[in-house]
Amino acid sequence: MTDNNVPVIDVRHADKHFGKLHVLRDISLSVNRGEVVVIIGPSGSGKSTLCRTINRLETIDSGEILIEGVPIPPEGKKLAAMRSRIGMVFQSFNLFAHMTILENVVAAPRSVLRRNKKEAREEALRLLERVGVADQKDKVPAQLSGGQQQRAAIARALAMRPKAMLFDEPTSALDPEMIGEVLTVMTELAADGMTMLIVTHEMNFARRVADRIVFMDEGAIVEENTPKEFFECPRSRRARDFLSSLRDR
Amino acid sequence: MKKPSIRDILYEPPGPKAQRRIRITTAAALLLIAGLVFLIIRQFAETGQLNARYWAFFGRGTTWRFLGEGLLSTVEAAVTGALISFAAGFVLMRGRLNRFPVIRFLSAAVIEFTRGVPTLLFIYFFFLAVPRMGWALSSFWKITLPCAVSACGVVAEALRSGVNAVPKGQREAALSLGFGEIRLFYKIIFPQAFRFVIPSLIAELVIVLKDTTFASVVSYADLMQNAKVLISNYDAMLSVYLVVAAIYILINCLLNKLSEYLARRMDRAAERGAA
Numbered sequence: 001m002t003d004n005n006v007p008v009i010d011v012r013h014a015d016k017h018f019g020k021l022h023v024l025r026d027i028s029l030s031v032n033r034g035e036v037v038v039i040i041g042p043s044g045s046g047k048s049t050l051c052r053t054i055n056r057l058e059t060i061d062s063g064e065i066l067i068e069g070v071p072i073p074p075e076g077k078k079l080a081a082m083r084s085r086i087g088m089v090f091q092s093f094n095l096f097a098h099m100t101i102l103e104n105v106v107a108a109p110r111s112v113l114r115r116n117k118k119e120a121r122e123e124a125l126r127l128l129e130r131v132g133v134a135d136q137k138d139k140v141p142a143q144l145s146g147g148q149q150q151r152a153a154i155a156r157a158l159a160m161r162p163k164a165m166l167f168d169e170p171t172s173a174l175d176p177e178m179i180g181e182v183l184t185v186m187t188e189l190a191a192d193g194m195t196m197l198i199v200t201h202e203m204n205f206a207r208r209v210a211d212r213i214v215f216m217d218e219g220a221i222v223e224e225n226t227p228k229e230f231f232e233c234p235r236s237r238r239a240r241d242f243l244s245s246l247r248d249r
Numbered sequence: 250m251k252k253p254s255i256r257d258i259l260y261e262p263p264g265p266k267a268q269r270r271i272r273i274t275t276a277a278a279l280l281l282i283a284g285l286v287f288l289i290i291r292q293f294a295e296t297g298q299l300n301a302r303y304w305a306f307f308g309r310g311t312t313w314r315f316l317g318e319g320l321l322s323t324v325e326a327a328v329t330g331a332l333i334s335f336a337a338g339f340v341l342m343r344g345r346l347n348r349f350p351v352i353r354f355l356s357a358a359v360i361e362f363t364r365g366v367p368t369l370l371f372i373y374f375f376f377l378a379v380p381r382m383g384w385a386l387s388s389f390w391k392i393t394l395p396c397a398v399s400a401c402g403v404v405a406e407a408l409r410s411g412v413n414a415v416p417k418g419q420r421e422a423a424l425s426l427g428f429g430e431i432r433l434f435y436k437i438i439f440p441q442a443f444r445f446v447i448p449s450l451i452a453e454l455v456i457v458l459k460d461t462t463f464a465s466v467v468s469y470a471d472l473m474q475n476a477k478v479l480i481s482n483y484d485a486m487l488s489v490y491l492v493v494a495a496i497y498i499l500i501n502c503l504l505n506k507l508s509e510y511l512a513r514r515m516d517r518a519a520e521r522g523a524a
């Protein structure tokens with residue numbers, strides 16, 4: 001299953017409605033091993049929804065989503081196993097409120113993967129070290145700053161040794177002075193070769209780390225482009241309008 | 250990072266004028282209460298209730314031992330009843346949140362039924378109907394079981410509201426890490442929900458405690474039943490009822506303190522290592 005030619009994430013002709021609202025329109029998108037794909041687009045364009053369907057936190061009406069060439073199982077243990085191989089980082093961190101930071105990182109490897117206690121702990125400490133919050137390990141999430149919480153959440157996802165990581169606006173809930181520290185961690189992750197799908201409004205970051213930019217509007221992918229071309233001379237009119245609206249602000 | 254108390258949230262700190270107003274109303278209220286107490290005592294004195302013969306037997310050890318035995322029985326029945334209702338309430342809550350509609354429906358029906366029927370009817374059921382169906386129950390179970398049945402629906406709903414109060418993101422994060430539904434519930438959701446519902450559970454324990462005063466119906470020798478024996482022995486109704494009421498109030502105050510203590514301990518646990 002380490003065939004390098006099979007995309008890690010492969011979305012094919014996905015459609016989704018929320019009632020009458022057509023949130024995903026015939027979305028096809030693949031992310032290859034080691035690739036960093038950044039999704040940008042105006043609010044309400046369906047970026048979060050797309051991100052969530054890849055973990056089956058939302059279902060799709062039609063089309064299919066394959067992880068390493070295998071369709072996402074619809075339910076049960078197989079679905080859980082598939083989810084455990086895709087890390088997800090949320091806008092609101094969602095660290096487990098009743099656990100310490102260390103317990104947060106150890107919980108899933110212990111409960112889901114049944115890893116040995118000592119090893120899980122050691123790996124968790126290494127990961128917390130890597131994201132720079134090891135000194136906070138015995139605190140509960142509410143005692144940490146937003147930036148520290150988000151970095152801990154990244155460590156928690158990494159503890160499952162995921163094949164790919166999904167980030168849904170990981171810095172949108174942060175105070176400006178904390179955005180940098182989270183983006184730094186993500187940049188390092190990208191440099192280490194992690195496969196990443198990132199929804200973000202941080203354009204400079206997108207330009208720096210993305211291998212590919214995907215621009216969405218009204219539930220459809222309007223443009224897929226290299227960062228350089230996308231930011232310098234976007235092909236689509238809507239992307240041009242979107243970018244200039246950002247510059248005006 | 251101390252959490253503000255409800256009072257801090259609801260009111261600003263009082264200024265000098267407000268402080269004077271608070272002092273005046275406090276004084277007025279104390280005067281009013283003192284007046285009422287005086288009136289009651291005078292009424293007692295005039296009707297002879299302060300007569301030594303109504304109170305003298307409280308000076309005897311046997312009286313207190315007798316009341317103490319009753320109290321112990323009350324506590325035994327209340328704690329057993331509450332524990333059973335917590336367990337049954339938990340099962341009903343799980344049923345109410347089950348993914349099979351039939352189980353959800355049945356659980357909801359049981360919850361509504363137990364919440365709607367007065368405790369006394371359950372007591373009569375266990376006292377009169379159950380023995381006729383061939384189950385011989387001791388008087389302890391005849392009071393404990395109906396109190397538990399009567400409380401379990403309320404407990405189930407309290408637990409359910411606790412579960413619903415856990416933010417959705419907690420569930421999504423656990424799902425994305427590969428937790429299955431069962432582990433997700435027991436490791437992530439319920440430990441958080443439980444903290445929210447401790448006060449409701451203790452409030453329910455108080456209700457069960459009060460319900461056990463029906464024990465005399467099934468002639469279980471609880472505090473109330475023993476009080477009645479004292480009343481007929483000494484022909485002293487008012488004094489005994491006053492003392493027994495004071496005991497019940499005392500226990501319930503203790504339970505409320507316990508509830509506050511637990512809530513504070515949870516908060517502190519949540520702030521572990523803050524210093």
Ligand SMILES: Nc1ncnc2c1ncn2[C@@H]1O[C@H](COP(=O)(O)OP(=O)(O)OP(=O)(O)O)[C@@H](O)[C@H]1O
Nearest residue numbers: 018021023041042043044045046047048049050169
């Ligand atoms: N659970 C839901 N039920 C109904 N409508 C929803 C639901 N979730 C999202 N929507 C709607 O679907 C559309 C797309 O939402 P989505 O969150 O995917 O957008 P987004 O691109 O992530 O926007 P933002 O940049 O604001 O996060 C929006 O119009 C939103 O209101």
Ligand SMILES: [Mg+2]
Nearest residue numbers: 047048049169
């Ligand atoms: Mg979004």
